[in-house]
Amino acid sequence: MDTAVSNLGVTTGEVILEFSYLLAAVFFVIGLKLLSHPQTARRGNMWAAAGMLLAMITTLIFHKSEAGGGIQMVNLIIILVAIATGTVLGSVIARRIQMTAMPQLVSIFNATGGAASALVALIEFSNPDNESTLVTLLGLVIGSIAFSGSMIAYGKLDGKVGDVFAGFMKYLNLFILLVVVLFIIYIMAGNTPMETQQVLVYVLLAVALVYGVTFVLPIGGADMPVVISLLNSFTGIAAAMAGFIYQNQAMILGGIFVGSAGTILTVLMCKAMNRSLLNVIIGSFGGGGAGVDREQGIVKEITASDAAVLLSYSSKVVIVPGYGLAVAQAQHVCNDMAKLLENEGVEVKFAIHPVAGRMPGHMNVLLAEAEVPYEKLVEMDDINPDMPNTDVVLVIGANDVVNPAALDDPSSPIYGMPIIKVHEAKNVVVMKRGMGKGYAAIENFLFFADNTRMFFGSAKDSLQKLVNEIKNL
Amino acid sequence: MDNLIAFFYTNKEAIFIIVLTIFLGFEVISNVPSVLHTPLMSGANAISGVIIIGGIILVGHADTSTLNINLVLGILAVIFGTLNVAGGFVVTDRMLEMFEKKRKK
Structure with missing residues (x-):
């Protein structure tokens, strides 16, 4: 198999290896292209995965060191065991995790990718044959930032890490970044x-890890999807440095x-929230004391039976789901209620805000799991003109995406973010x-x-009560 | 300056690939419906696990006669890289599975 190819001074194996890398690269591009259309997305993921598998297998079989030696049996076994460990662990976690925790999981996987890049760079730094010191150091720094930053993003999404809003963080970050550059x-x-260099590299690693933490800490929890997307492109760049x-x-x-692609995706996500990337990173979101001077007014509650009557005798109902629905795992009972209402002749639609939940598309995934028909999910821009004709809007565990302050209160931190204009509907029932x-x-x-009208309680309990009341009508 | 010129010349192929790929990435991700932002991010995240190839090369030629720090770190890199790749693709598939299910009905 490994005979020399005439005239080229390389072996067949080396040619096959390079050709498989070319194929893998093409598969990645096709994969991501297909992933950006709803009909072909799943196939796209398969293409990308196939490309990765191909590159892994051919590397294992055909890769040769500078000296020309292939991969030894002992090394091969070690690698296969390591790959098996990662594969089993990764796919079991990915299969078992609840749909609500998916954003956290993406964040964790991004962190492991960053860590792998940082480790490879760290080892390669001490390799005397490696001449690309600058690239190695960049890979180390970027990978480390992606790792620690993603871990903080995970902590924030999971509610384990709070937001730190402090003006000095901006200067601290600039200072740390400067230290990193000086070190390099x-x-x-x-x-x-x-010997001194080896020590310095470990110090650089530590500083980069700290930067990842201080970079993400002051960014508001609601902006984590954008941050994860950004850190994802960091991981990609770190991997390229190793390449x-x-x-x-x-x-x-x-x-x-x-x-x-990750950078563009990040910008697109910011656009969906009508903000710039710079605004997300520098302007800390949330916690603003905006609108405190406004009269609070009175909160009016509604009982389950009143809500059931209101909903059943409407002709048009729009449901606006948010993270509260996801947390309560109430998507199934929500669909049950929608079906009951439809049996009564009520037109039911789901209004999906692009950033409802913790990630764009979060609600679509959840409702699809509950087998809500695709046609019933309506995007924000399509449902808004219809709002004044809607009899009842049922807001389930959503808050910021229906906050009218985004439209009329310039002092509000979310001013300018597009919202679902539920306040224009005839009646609004908010489950919270x-x-x-x-x-x-x-x-x-x-x-x-x-x-x-407010309907207090966990989304699942409240919806169950509603379902029972509607059945009893 | 001489260093920079030398760097550019010795790595010209790689620099070509990098510059063209940046444009390619911008082009491929245009007009993506917001519904797909999360699966797309997740899929791209799995591809960034391509660092696994570096891990394989590293451990593939590592000295296994003794248990040294580089070997241990290398093995960790392979495990982390595979976690990123396998977990990433599986979780993306799970997200997209939902879209497919509803389309069949």
């Missing part, structure tokens, strides 16, 4: 002996491709656990509006 320049200058060390085209292309503020910690005056 100092190591690059190469005036220090190898540069090995002159490995599949790694360079795959990494840079994810880096640039209590009077607590939303994820962005902003007061919502919708709750005090004349046409709004």
Whole structure:
């Protein structure tokens, strides 16, 4: 199999390996392209996965060191065991995790990718044959930032890490970044002996890890999807840096491709919230004391039976789901209620805000799981003109995405974000656990509006009560 | 300056790939419906696990005669990389499975 190819001075194996990298790179591009259309998305994921598998297998079989030696049996076994461990662990977690925790999981997986890049760079730094010191150091720094940043993002999504709003964080971050750059320049200058350099690299690693933490800490929890997308492109770039060390085209292309696609995706996500990326990173979101001077008004509650009557005798009902629905795992009972109402002749639609829940598309995934028909999910821009003709809007565990302050209160931190204009509907019923503020910690005056009734309780219990009441009517 | 010129010249192929790929990435991700933002991010995240190839190369040629720090770190890199790849693709598939289910009905 491994005979020399005439005239080229390379073996067949090396040719096959490079060709498989080319194929893998093409598969990645096709995969991501297909992933960006709803009909082909699942196939796209398969293409990308196939590309990765191909590159892994051919590397295992055909890769040769500079000296020309292939991968030894002992090493092969070690690698296969490591791969098996990662695969089993990764796919079991990915299969078992609840749909609500998916954003957290993406964040964790991104962290492991960043960690892997940082580790590879760390080891390669001490390799005397490696001449690309700058690229190695960049890979180390970017990978470490992606790792620690993603871990903090995970902590925030999971509610384990709170938001830190402090003006000095901006300057602290700039300072740490400056320290990182100085370290890289100092190591690059190469005036220090190898032993000192080894120590310096570990210090650099530590500083980069700290930067990842301080970079994400001041960013509001509601902006975590954007941050994860950004850190995802960091991981891609870090992987490409490692590809540069090995002159490995599949790694360079795959990494840079994810880096640039991820950056564009990040910008698109910001656009969906009508904000700029810079605004997300620098302007800390939420916690603002905006609108405190406004009259709070009176909160009016509604009982399950009244709500059931109101809903059943309407002709048009729109349901606006939010993270509260996800947390309570109430998507199934929500669909049950929608079906009951339809049997009564009520037209029921679900209004999906692009950033409802903890991630874009979060609600679509949840409702699809509950087998809500696709046609019933209506996007924000399509449902808003219909709002004044809607009899009842049922808001389930959503808050910031229906906050009218985004439209009319320039002092509000969410001013300018497009919202579902539920306040224009004839009646609004808001299901909420209590009077607590939303994820962005902003007061919502919708709750005090004349046409709004509050239905307190966990989304699942409240919906179950509603279902029972509607059945009894 | 000489260093930079030398760097560019010796790595010209890689730099070509990088620049063209940046444009490719921008082009491929255009007009994506917001519904797909999360699966797309997750799928791209799985692809960024391509660092696994680096891990395989590293451990593949590592000195296994003694248990050294580089070997241990390398094995960790392979495990982390695979977690990113396998977990990433599986979780993306799970998200997209939902879309498919409802389309069949």
